[in-house]
Amino acid sequence: MPAELERSVTYLKGVGPKRSELYQKLGISSVYDLLNHFPRDYIDYTATADIKSCPVNESRAVKGRVVKKLPPARIRKGLTVYKAIFTDDTADLTIIIYNSGFAFDKLSVGAEYILYGRITGNMVRKEINSPMFIPADSNEKIQPLYSLTDGLSQQLVRQAVRSALSSFDKKIYEPLPKWIMKENGLCSLDFAYENIHFPKDAHSLDIAKRRLVFDELLSLQLGMNLLRRKNRSRTGCVMHSVSLKRFYDSLPFELTEGQKAAIEDCAGDMCRDYPMNRLIQGDVGSGKTAAAAGAAYFAAANGYQIALMAPTEILSIQHYETLTGFFEKLGIKVCLLTGSLSAKQKKTLKEKIAFGEYQVIVGTHALVQQSTEFNNLGLVITDEQHRFGVEQRAMLAAKGENPHRLVMSATPIPRTLALMIYGDLDLSVLKELPKGRQPVETYAVTGKLRKRAFGFVKERLDEGRQGYIVCPAVEESELDVQSVKSYAEKLAAEDFRGYAIGLLHGRLPSAEKESVMQRFKDGEIDLLVSTTVVEVGVDVPNAAVMVIENSDRFGLSQLHQLRGRVGRGQHKSYCILITDNVTEEIRKRLRILSGTSDGFRISEEDLKLRGPGDFFGSRQHGLPRLKIADMSQDTDILLLAQKTAGLVTESDPDLEAPENKGLREAAQRLFSQKTSD
Known part of the structure; x- marks a missing residue:
């Protein structure tokens, strides 16, 4: 990345040491950070309305001229009110400005302006309090609004961004190889930065946003791919193919095709040199536990122990009872290890687990305690992904020789989104409900x-x-x-x-x-x-x-x-x-x-209504915060980014080629930021 982008904002015109401390509060320390402090909204002075038709108590832009400025009125000590009459020939509007002679002086009688603000009063006499305004012939009719902190105004941030854009003569870092830009019809990064902050028009803003959203989602996907490769050290638990018929025949019900496919996926994964890292995702009642039990049976038939970690004691007891029902007749011993056992009970049980007396160990966080040792751990199953941090899952996995991992999640998420969020996991989706489930x-x-x-x-x-x-x-x-x-x-x-x-x-x-x-x-x-x-x-x-x-x-x-x-x-x-x-x-x-x-449809609607932040809450363990992409709205760009990431990774898995240096930097930068909880 060019030195100009890494430079502190302190050296930008109009910032200096004191103001740079205010920018730090917004997470902005470098010129690059400032360029990526994208506007939260815009004032669009191009979409003007007639004063006569403006609804009261709503914000609008109106174009007209100042016909009269009234003398300032000093209401009381510390409060001066300035008024001007403004018209667009459909109706008049009274401009009211409090305590700002400077703003009032900027208005000239006879000159044309576009005002933006909340229209008050009634349908006969309308007013606008402390409006923002620009000359009607201004070339910048779409103006950015930024997230601020005390001591920084919109005007100050706009000036700093302008300074950042001009400080290196548009020689902006270009991380994307030319073929990616051409293939996806993307504008250059300098055009994107210029028009995300100061768009020439709505079309230019769309083009700029598309490029920056693509960059962010591509960096996210490539970062996930790098993470997956980093985690792909060989497993000490390579299994061999065994028949699942005995397990299927022992069940008191028939599995759905989705459940069988998920079990076969797991069995195939566990026969490879690298550890399985799979997510079974399904709607409420789709039978994830039965699918996980199939994977557990496969591991047990290969002579390995299985640990299943649940987020609550109630749930761990339920899993214990369910798995005991599945496995007892098959001669597979199941035990339950939770925090509520007495110290003596825990000690005895842990000794038996370490000795290998139990093949399936169900429990809560007690499973990851240092004193819990396994005899031959080959498969780790965690239930409800969003309730466990990455560290807890890693601690459990560290109990064996890089065992296989299976995650169950009952939060249906649209597939493209799940691939992005759980990008380091392979995905099995259970769509159909088992027979007998009641709507x-x-x-x-x-x-x-x-x-x-x-x-x-x-x-x-x-x-x-x-x-x-x-x-x-x-x-x-x-x-x-x-x-x-x-x-x-x-x-x-x-x-x-x-x-x-x-x-x-x-x-x-x-x-x-x-x-x-x-x-x-x-x-x-x-x-x-x-x-x-x-x-x-x-x-x-x-x-x-x-x-x-x-x-x-x-x-x-x-x-x-x-x-x-x-x-x-x-x-x-x-x-x-x-x-x-x-x-x-x-x-x-x-x-x-x-x-x-249909939980998948509901999750899509939930995502549209609340956005990913609220939707996931604390579920996004380890996922970097996104500044401009909205995964619920930008699914078309998300698909392009995923496809591009696949092509890049195929030819250069570790992004070591010179042309991919910028891509690697961008992915590492995104993942080095503070992630969401």
């Missing part, structure tokens, strides 16, 4: 119908079914938990008097959580009042109805996950979403959920 009828209602909804729930309970009421204690804070507790007590005393009510939340001790869930599974609890701890994996086939309070506080994908706790048995199942926040956007979201049970 869940979903209804969205307001709080006014709460009593009716509760009546409906009672009818299901009277038929011998069980149900959930979920409350949005999203943070599991003391306050949230208290409100859930008092809510449960109120339900037990009023609407559901005479029914057995259970309470489950994240702050309960593990043993108590386990006890509540066991009692619910055993049918001792009719109605479980819970926070989102039930979101993942809890399986009670007799539960056939769920009410979700304040459903507007959840994303669509999370609501879909919650809904997946019912409809797991033979009984017709229902989900009732209650909200008192009835905006048009909430209506739209809840309509989507009521209208489909």
